[in-house]
Amino acid sequence: MPDFHPLSWATPTDTAALADVMFDAVRNGPSKYTQAQRAAWVPERRRGAEWETRLAAKDIAIGRDATRILGFMSIEGGGYIDFAFIRPEAQGSGLFRRLFDMVQERARAADEPRLWVHASLMAQPAFAAVGFSVVEHQIVQIGDQDFQRAMMEKPLVTAV
Template sequence: MSVTTRAYHTDDAETLFAIFYEAIHDGASAHYSLAQRQAWAPGSTMPATWPDRLAALDVCVAQSDGEIAGFMAASLQGYIDFAFVRPRWMGRSVAQTLYDVILERARGANLTRMTTHASLLARPFFARQGWQVDEMEIVDINGEQLKRFAMSLTLGAPHEQTL
């Protein structure tokens, strides 16, 4: 099995929303209650705002065996807003492949720091990449309290240009 990455296309929006929904409802089921998962992703129908939210980010799509297996998206400032993998692809290098591309892009943009709000499921992944927990947070989402972690990674000083 090989995982490849590609740029996001607007016609991917519905598939990426389905992955987001599936990853929360199935993939995160050991970490969040049914009520918490329903609050986090209340409906399986893509909201009208979803394509615009993706369009504002640098989105990397992972494919394997002809299927979109996951996606990761970051802002130009280095905030990873989405990091989701289909549950059946978890543990098969999809997240790592996506992360490597996002990290390379951040370094290419001379960013010195990246940030995210990691779920209970995502926290160990980011910690293995060298990210630190800056703060544990409890956030209210649609009336449910969800635990998450503000995390960051220092990339170091941008490379100096030589003439």
């Protein structure tokens, strides 16, 4: 099991490493998607101005070991979690929950009424484990591949 250093927030210098984590998680980790679907979803490591601009619009929690980023999760305005990726060797280690706790704390501090995500088949159990419920099952197309996913949400404010 990897030894985690304290979690932190990503900086612009982390964009290439985040692309590596995403590629590794989708292309090399366990999956309920076919190889063709995985290749359509992440055909290559993300890079360039579009990737950097997309990441810059989010707060991104990262978890590292002694040498590299093992996972990350993003939060943006409106409580949307756009990215949640864990390298294969760190899956099942508790890193997802630790990143989620950090993101949830940031959302609560911003008075977001809820968190929501478009969760892949692989991510749905992890999000359910931290209190998310499925709002809607969806099928989306990326390239020539259809993907099942779910829109899930977790209320952050409780009725009094």
